[in-house]
Amino acid sequence: MPMNPTRKRRLTIVLAILAAAAVAAVLVVLALQNNMNYLLTPSQVQSGEAAGYKTFRLGGMVKAGSIQRSGDSLKVTFTVVDAGGAMPVEYTGILPDLFRDNQSVIATGHMDGARFVATEVLAKHDETYMPKELKDAMAKAHEGKQIKEAGNGESGMENR
Amino acid sequence: MTPELGQLALILAMLLALAQSILPLVGAWRGNRALMAVARPAAAGQAVFVAMAFAILAWAFLRFDFSVQYVADNSNLALPWYYRFAAVWGAHEGSLLLWILILNVWTVALAAFSQKLPEVFASRVIAVMGLIAVGFLAFIIFTSNPFGRLLPMPGDGADLNPVLQDPGMTMHPPMLYMGYVGFSVAFAFSVAALLGGELEQAWVRWARPWTNLAWAFLTCGIVAGSWWAYAELGWGGWWFWDPVENASFMPWLVGVALIHAQAVTEKRGSLRAWTILLSIFAFSLSLLGTFLVRSGVLTSVHAFASDPRRGVFILAFLTIVVGGSLLLYALRAPKVLGGKPFQVVSRETALLISNLMFAVAAAMVLLGTLFPLIGDALNLGRISVGPPYFGFLFPLLMLPVVLLLPFGPFLRWGKGDMPVLKQLLLRAGIAAAACAIVAAFLVDSQPKAIAGMAALVWLVVGVLLYALKRWREMPRGRRYPAEMAGMLLAHLGVGIFVAGVLLSESLSVTRDVRMAPGEAQRIGSYDFRFDGVHHTTGPNWTADQGTVTVTRSDKTIAVMHPQKRTYPRGQVQTESAVDAGVTRDLYVALGEPMDANDIEGAWALRLYYKPFVRWIWAGGLLMMLGGLVCATDKRFRLKRSAGAETGTHAADGPLAQEARA
Numbered sequence: 001m002p003m004n005p006t007r008k009r010r011l012t013i014v015l016a017i018l019a020a021a022a023v024a025a026v027l028v029v030l031a032l033q034n035n036m037n038y039l040l041t042p043s044q045v046q047s048g049e050a051a052g053y054k055t056f057r058l059g060g061m062v063k064a065g066s067i068q069r070s071g072d073s074l075k076v077t078f079t080v081v082d083a084g085g086a087m088p089v090e091y092t093g094i095l096p097d098l099f100r101d102n103q104s105v106i107a108t109g110h111m112d113g114a115r116f117v118a119t120e121v122l123a124k125h126d127e128t129y130m131p132k133e134l135k136d137a138m139a140k141a142h143e144g145k146q147i148k149e150a151g152n153g154e155s156g157m158e159n160r
Numbered sequence: 161m162t163p164e165l166g167q168l169a170l171i172l173a174m175l176l177a178l179a180q181s182i183l184p185l186v187g188a189w190r191g192n193r194a195l196m197a198v199a200r201p202a203a204a205g206q207a208v209f210v211a212m213a214f215a216i217l218a219w220a221f222l223r224f225d226f227s228v229q230y231v232a233d234n235s236n237l238a239l240p241w242y243y244r245f246a247a248v249w250g251a252h253e254g255s256l257l258l259w260i261l262i263l264n265v266w267t268v269a270l271a272a273f274s275q276k277l278p279e280v281f282a283s284r285v286i287a288v289m290g291l292i293a294v295g296f297l298a299f300i301i302f303t304s305n306p307f308g309r310l311l312p313m314p315g316d317g318a319d320l321n322p323v324l325q326d327p328g329m330t331m332h333p334p335m336l337y338m339g340y341v342g343f344s345v346a347f348a349f350s351v352a353a354l355l356g357g358e359l360e361q362a363w364v365r366w367a368r369p370w371t372n373l374a375w376a377f378l379t380c381g382i383v384a385g386s387w388w389a390y391a392e393l394g395w396g397g398w399w400f401w402d403p404v405e406n407a408s409f410m411p412w413l414v415g416v417a418l419i420h421a422q423a424v425t426e427k428r429g430s431l432r433a434w435t436i437l438l439s440i441f442a443f444s445l446s447l448l449g450t451f452l453v454r455s456g457v458l459t460s461v462h463a464f465a466s467d468p469r470r471g472v473f474i475l476a477f478l479t480i481v482v483g484g485s486l487l488l489y490a491l492r493a494p495k496v497l498g499g500k501p502f503q504v505v506s507r508e509t510a511l512l513i514s515n516l517m518f519a520v521a522a523a524m525v526l527l528g529t530l531f532p533l534i535g536d537a538l539n540l541g542r543i544s545v546g547p548p549y550f551g552f553l554f555p556l557l558m559l560p561v562v563l564l565l566p567f568g569p570f571l572r573w574g575k576g577d578m579p580v581l582k583q584l585l586l587r588a589g590i591a592a593a594a595c596a597i598v599a600a601f602l603v604d605s606q607p608k609a610i611a612g613m614a615a616l617v618w619l620v621v622g623v624l625l626y627a628l629k630r631w632r633e634m635p636r637g638r639r640y641p642a643e644m645a646g647m648l649l650a651h652l653g654v655g656i657f658v659a660g661v662l663l664s665e666s667l668s669v670t671r672d673v674r675m676a677p678g679e680a681q682r683i684g685s686y687d688f689r690f691d692g693v694h695h696t697t698g699p700n701w702t703a704d705q706g707t708v709t710v711t712r713s714d715k716t717i718a719v720m721h722p723q724k725r726t727y728p729r730g731q732v733q734t735e736s737a738v739d740a741g742v743t744r745d746l747y748v749a750l751g752e753p754m755d756a757n758d759i760e761g762a763w764a765l766r767l768y769y770k771p772f773v774r775w776i777w778a779g780g781l782l783m784m785l786g787g788l789v790c791a792t793d794k795r796f797r798l799k800r801s802a803g804a805e806t807g808t809h810a811a812d813g814p815l816a817q818e819a820r821a
Contacts (some may be wrong), residue, residue, distance in 0.1 A: 005501035024520045039542040074672055074764050093672045094751035095172035097732045124246050
């Protein structure tokens with residue numbers, strides 16, 4: 001088949017696109033594998049779903065009255081609850097402005113024994129906003145278990 | 161009564177938008193000039209009614225009409241008038257009204273400046289703009305009415321979200337929307353070209369300044385947003401790869417590709433189909449951005465509370481726009497192909513490579529941003545993709561762009577010659593390597609910082625060498641036409657930006673510390689002394705205000721006043737204090753008092769030393785300036801009736817000279 005300039009140019013373009021796509025696909029899969037973060041609620045963690053993830057995100061409500069600051073460093077401990085579970089969290093650093101009792105938060109970090117050590121804590125800018133994935137996660141955790149106690153998480157969600 | 165008039169104005173605007181879209185399309189199809197002539201007056205009428213609705217809402221805010229639900233939700237008696245005005249677009253309903261107002265500004269400008277385009281084509285373009293307006297007006301009228309009443313009328317309103325009470329934030333949405341909506345012009349052009357089955361180079365030339373302008377506004381909006389996140393959120397970061405940031409970044413990336421692809425199509429006639437596809441994608445991603453921010457399907461720091469009906473509406477609209485235009489593309493694109501052949505070493509190839517890299521980068525960001533949705537659909541669990549994914553892939557994709565950028569202008573259209581390139585490689589390469597070696601001693605062998613210095617020198621020397629070449633080889637007055645000057649400025653901006661990113665990322669020092677009054681911390685050669693916190697008040701807030709004195713070898717550099725503000729409804733907002741400089745920023749944010757009952761005691765403080773961070777925004781602003789300057793080029797204005805000018809003639813006119821340059 002004769003290679004006229006147009007055909008040659010098209011072939012070059014197609015090959016370039018294919019090569020770029022192949023390289024990109026490989027890298028994307030690689031990067032995705034290393035950087036996927038799962039969001040789990042305290043009850044899911046307690047039922048063992050966190051096993052196998054080194055780093056994950058813990059989502060739930062800050063239990064009222066659980067925030068304890070250390071007197072001489074920036075270490076803070078608090079408890080994150082959902083409808084059926086509670087998880088103590090430890091964090092060293094400055095907490096976001098909207099962090100407070102009954103606020104929905106997402107903490108990124110890892111388990112250290114029975115407590116969760118957070119490297120980052122996010123609270124939401126819009127105080128009526130609750131992340132959809134967190135709402136879903138909490139609804140799902142809800143389905144699995146009977147609500148034994150109306151946790152603080154529930155009262156926090158009611159005013160939405 | 162007046163708010164109902166606003167509602168009525170919106171309904172009338174929608175009826176006019178329907179007339180503006182349907183009648184001219186039918187007219188263009190049947191060759192009926194009377195129907196085509198409806199396009200411009202209808203567009204003008206729509207703009208008048210939309211402007212009226214916007215003015216009525218702004219007026220309601222300015223005179224505290226809390227009987228309007230939206231006004232009562234987003235302002236109160238203590239809010240200063242300028243934030244009350246900005247509150248018009250402070251939440252969902254009003255920001256959509258701003259969107260549609262800006263769409264009308266673009267449409268009216270388009271209608272006014274398109275007199276010299278062939279009538280059939282111009283009326284199709286305006287009609288497509290009308291279709292977009294119909295979609296958005298229906299969205300406002302049926303799901304997001306800003307004029308809904310709240311009865312009985314409350315004595316005072318709630319509040320504008322405190323994070324939005326900042327000058328940077330009042331500018332951010334209008335600029336961003338100018339960019340988003342501006343891509344609708346290129347989109348309308350492409351759809352009109354597909355409908356007509358032909359795309360003349362003269363039309364692409366005419367469309368170019370619009371794309372440049374839209375892209376410049378988008379750049380400005382992103383820079384303002386990034387600056388706001390830096391100054392206002394108290395984290396000292398300038399980019400977080402948050403879904404909402406990505407939403408504005410994707411159309412920007414495709415916009416970069418589009419600007420360059422349009423240049424190729426306009427000058428050489430090549431890559432027509434690609435240019436059309438890119439303009440469809442740029443606008444679709446703008447719509448997707450609106451959808452992502454407004455629907456709340458993704459978890460984001462910036463997300464707003466939302467109503468699922470709205471998400472469904474935007475999703476349906478998005479499907480119609482993307483699906484419809486891609487279908488049209490599939491059916492008609494083969495008709496508009498054409499252009500001149502080019503060899504492997506040529507300016508076309510260089511632009512094509514950069515185009516591919518930007519398109520792939522946009523796809524990569526899209527995948528990372530939507531991955532939580534995909535994971536949800538495939539039942540993989542609730543996943544999010546962390547910033548390292550973007551942080552790893554994006555620089556990798558941009559590396560070839562940065563390396564190739566200086567070569568682009570040196571290459572000729574069609575066929576480039578190697579010796580010039582080798583010379584450039586040698587000169588700019590040696591300069592970059594030399595500076596990198598020198599830098600290695602200055603920055604403690606931080607690889608990122610060294611790479612930053614090398615990239616800066618490589619890009620800047622490359623651009624300057626080309627500017628010098630033009631100076632030597634071209635006669636006075638023809639050296640730097642606006643298009644050329646704009647390109648040089650934008651490319652310089654890339655250099656400044658890359659240097660800013662790499663240097664500030666690698667050399668920044670962040671310290672979260674507990675400080676009692678009188679205590680000091682040393683960062684680099686700066687001493688930060690904490691002088692305690694006292695109470696202060698503003699127009700609509702009270703604050704704990706700290707005093708931090710920064711000294712350097714006993715000379716006072718700055719006295720900084722970071723604040724922790726409390727707004728009427730109890731929302732807390734950190735106001736960081738920044739001492740700006742060309743080579744470094746000093747940045748202090750207040751955390752919390754160690755003992756909540758004793759604000760005069762010790763506090764948690766966040767101290768930053770951020771070298772060259774300002775270069776990031778300076779680079780962005782240079783790129784924006786480049787886009788604006790480029791758009792002013794006289795060559796882009798239609799001189800003759802474009803109908804008389806055929807594609808081939810256009811390419812042989814001023815373009816061929818450009819190609820020889």
